Amino acid sequence: xxxxxxxxxxxxxxxxxxxxxxxxxxxxxxxxxxxxxxxxxxxxxxxxxxxxxxxxxxxxxxxxxxxxxxxxxxxxxxxxxxxxxxxxxxxxxxxxxxxxxxxxxxxxxxx
Amino acid sequence: xxxxxxxxxxxxxxxxxxxxxxxxxxxxxxxxxxxxxxxxxxxxxxxxxxxxxxxxxxxxxxxxxxxxxxxxxxxxxxxxxxxxxxxxxxxxxxxxxxxxxxxxxxxxxxxxxxxxx
Numbered sequence: 001x002x003x004x005x006x007x008x009x010x011x012x013x014x015x016x017x018x019x020x021x022x023x024x025x026x027x028x029x030x031x032x033x034x035x036x037x038x039x040x041x042x043x044x045x046x047x048x049x050x051x052x053x054x055x056x057x058x059x060x061x062x063x064x065x066x067x068x069x070x071x072x073x074x075x076x077x078x079x080x081x082x083x084x085x086x087x088x089x090x091x092x093x094x095x096x097x098x099x100x101x102x103x104x105x106x107x108x109x110x111x
Numbered sequence: 112x113x114x115x116x117x118x119x120x121x122x123x124x125x126x127x128x129x130x131x132x133x134x135x136x137x138x139x140x141x142x143x144x145x146x147x148x149x150x151x152x153x154x155x156x157x158x159x160x161x162x163x164x165x166x167x168x169x170x171x172x173x174x175x176x177x178x179x180x181x182x183x184x185x186x187x188x189x190x191x192x193x194x195x196x197x198x199x200x201x202x203x204x205x206x207x208x209x210x211x212x213x214x215x216x217x218x219x220x221x222x223x224x225x226x227x228x
Contacts, residue, residue: 043117088154104152
């Protein structure tokens with residue numbers, strides 16, 4: 001059983017739309033959740049990290065964790081063509097645990 | 112933010128040769144660095160954890176004699192792919208954090224695309 005599921009996409013949305021990216025996970029022991037953005041042939045860049053359930057907002061980005069349903073989301077408001085990238089969800093059980101990445105969702109923002 | 116420099120960005124080599132990839136933390140000391148491998152449309156898979164001054168810790172299924180890791184200083188870790196074969200062709204990425212317990216704040220290098228002919 002895969003620990004984390006993430007739709008690979010591609011997901012294409014028009015510029016200015018709200019983007020919703022999602023991951024599901026099976027291991028309830030995960031406590032820390034992260035979202036990374038990766039441009040083609042580049043290393044990932046940390047966007048958001050959250051601990052346990054709840055929402056966290058940073059500019060146009062909102063991360064949401066629902067531990068009861070084992071579902072994590074990233075919302076991007078006022079999407080821009082520069083947001084076109086692969087978005088990786090990631091999680092770990094505790095602070096010292098290794099980070100497990102999802103396969104990533106490819107996002108295309110259409111100008 | 113912190114910068115991690117990875118070199119080279121691209122390398123093409125013949126089968127059977129060895130390739131060395133460097134990962135440097137430019138403005139902080141990294142006691143721990145991580146090496147990942149990423150195949151097309153796949154996730155980052157952790158290969159090994161590189162600890163300064165000690166032996167690297169390899170993930171299950173990763174051959175330590177094939178992927179040699181040296182973390183000789185607080186700012187440099189190297190990954191050497193020995194006797195490379197076409198199946199080793201992949202995107203290799205290093206990452207580092209400056210210490211502390213919040214290792215989700217990893218800073219990644221720009222990656223190295225290895226193509227073995």
